[in-house]
Amino acid sequence: MPKLDASLIAGLPPFEGLEKDELEQVLAPARSLRFEREKPIFEQEAEAHFFFVLLDGHVRVVRTTPEGQQVIVRYISEGEVFGIATALGRTAYPATAIAAVDCVVLAWPSALWPELSTRFPALGANTYRTVGSRLQEAHTRVIEMSTEQVEQRVAHALLRLVRQTGRKTGEGIEIDFPITRQDIAEMTGATLHTVSRLMSAWEGEGIVKSGRKRVTISDPHRLMLKAESREQR
Amino acid sequence: MPKLDASLIAGLPPFEGLEKDELEQVLAPARSLRFEREKPIFEQEAEAHFFFVLLDGHVRVVRTTPEGQQVIVRYISEGEVFGIATALGRTAYPATAIAAVDCVVLAWPSALWPELSTRFPALGANTYRTVGSRLQEAHTRVIEMSTEQVEQRVAHALLRLVRQTGRKTGEGIEIDFPITRQDIAEMTGATLHTVSRLMSAWEGEGIVKSGRKRVTISDPHRLMLKAESREQR
DNA sequence: CGAGAAATTGAAAAGATTCAACTCTCGTGG
DNA sequence: CCACGAGAGTTGAATCTTTTCAATTTCTCG
Structure with a gap:
């Protein structure tokens, strides 16, 4: 040894x-x-x-x-x-x-x-x-799961991942390891379908860019807005 | 002193x-x-x-x-x-x-x-x-909130309270302190309305008995069944 | 290049919330 | 001691988010 x-x-x-x-x-x-x-x-x-x-x-x-x-x-x-x-x-x-x-x-x-x-x-x-x-x-x-909708939870989860493991690239900050929609769903208590729909929508808005097992946040600021908005219940 | x-x-x-x-x-x-x-x-x-x-x-x-x-x-x-x-x-x-x-x-x-x-x-x-x-x-x-429906979560929460603080009475096991529907809602990530509906239904089935700020579990075993059934997603 | 995993997307269904109105209960103060 | 008022609880109806089901497409790696 x-x-x-x-x-x-x-x-x-x-x-x-x-x-x-x-x-x-x-x-x-x-x-x-x-x-x-x-x-x-x-x-x-x-x-x-x-x-x-x-x-x-x-x-x-x-x-x-x-x-x-x-x-x-x-x-x-x-x-x-x-x-x-x-x-x-x-x-x-x-x-x-x-x-x-x-x-x-x-x-x-x-x-x-x-x-x-x-x-x-x-x-x-x-x-x-x-x-x-x-x-x-x-x-x-626990609090997020009690008080937020899926959209906010997924946004928060991505932001947390980016903070912990983000790696700067030309197109934004990339999450540094392979991660699937299913993984994100298992982190947020959602289904992979809902996560996929959200990510597609955000991709359309130019907030994230993602491919197979890869996620890049191109506009963290606007993702934060998604994470904060509409806290009610 | x-x-x-x-x-x-x-x-x-x-x-x-x-x-x-x-x-x-x-x-x-x-x-x-x-x-x-x-x-x-x-x-x-x-x-x-x-x-x-x-x-x-x-x-x-x-x-x-x-x-x-x-x-x-x-x-x-x-x-x-x-x-x-x-x-x-x-x-x-x-x-x-x-x-x-x-x-x-x-x-x-x-x-x-x-x-x-x-x-x-x-x-x-x-x-x-x-x-x-x-x-x-x-x-x-976190896991319960990810994988269970409100009914299971409320059942689990009540069972946990009973286990921690239950006090035997003639009609079953009573939770030992004042607790409102709102409190139970805040423990489970539900609304007081949903909790109230569930408790009413369970009261009808003879599983719980409850009044203002008081909850008694008359049939813990059947409440456990509610807590366990229908875990999917 | 092919195959299986990953991702997407539409449509229908379901669970829970929201909104609203109403009732009940208990403690307090006149 | 009783009436009253606020807090607690109930319940119907409408709405909405998310899931479920299903079918299809895309990607990548062996």
Whole structure:
């Protein structure tokens, strides 16, 4: 096993506030893993033997209902921790994580969490801060689903994706990984048909440009207007 | 200030695993407060100066959108921690907490969290376990809102309330605090009209019994059937 | 180049909301 | 102690958003 270098993780949010030698100590028990596009990194209900930091790529976190319906919980971007069930006192992963593109991750054995988070309090604090924002995000989503129409929800979802993973191109900001209408539907609680109709309409208005598994926002400002307008109920 | 007794909190989930003398140390910096029905305990956006444990009563946690729409995030029951923004690295409360009935709470200054959670690791672990289940719960709610119809969502919400706060009566299990159709609507992302129609129908079928601000489930089993049936999309 | 996945689009149907009017209940103050 | 008024709940009818069903087209990758 090649020794991992502290520069790999220096500057990533979870490790903010750690010294170089601390980074090395944190890194020592970690292993680096690669996952091909569409391969699962861990499965819902499986025992949470590891927790992860995403070094490169994008990960889709999906929860499946007993009836087999899927909902996309979130996308993980570079530098984020995920699979941290153990930090929240759970022994099993509550969702499945799938590499949306080819990915490189660091994995730590869950059993080390108590020791690591005590020895490096900043690591614990950073992680729990992340948990806090995810909890808020989840509530925000509940609120959106309660109070907004599909059009607003889809607009908000696209804007969030663009903010997290947008990549500038000549025609606007492109979402950095393959994403289907079905995926967007699973993020917003809509059907792929409705999403498709919306995107077609927006394409006509020159707000987005999209093709097979690709979405580019050409006019984020006007998309924001779509996201804000008509909040009632 | 009267000295608080360890027996007040012994056996409550957040303090599981602490010895009697540890309980006393934890309790020392806490103060006990009373809130009348419908009085706010803390307000959304306000600085999170305290975190709380509910000793008696029920608390409604509400988030308000910039447009003024309200959504009920959850109800807190006896023995639960709440207002723990500080444990998640936030300086402001993300929601408003309102006493649903007359309440007694313990309050600790947020500034003590780092010290308390380090000195009493069990306290930290218990709290983060709670956070973990709330995160899961929030995701469950997102999933319900994505995949279920209003009827299933309302049934699920009632069942959850009954499980958390149910009190056996002659006619079934009653929800232990005043709750309006509007409240149920704000928990499920429906309108009070739809909720009212559903409850009327269920009352006709002998599944629930309800009056002004009161709901009793007379036949939980048949309500479960309503909650489960017809999951599609 | 061919095949399967992804996307589009029309038409019909359904669920839930909106609008509106009305009733009931309970607490309060004269 | 009773009447009154506001908050809570009910219910019909019309409307609308979104889904469902179905058929077709487009894309891309092996």
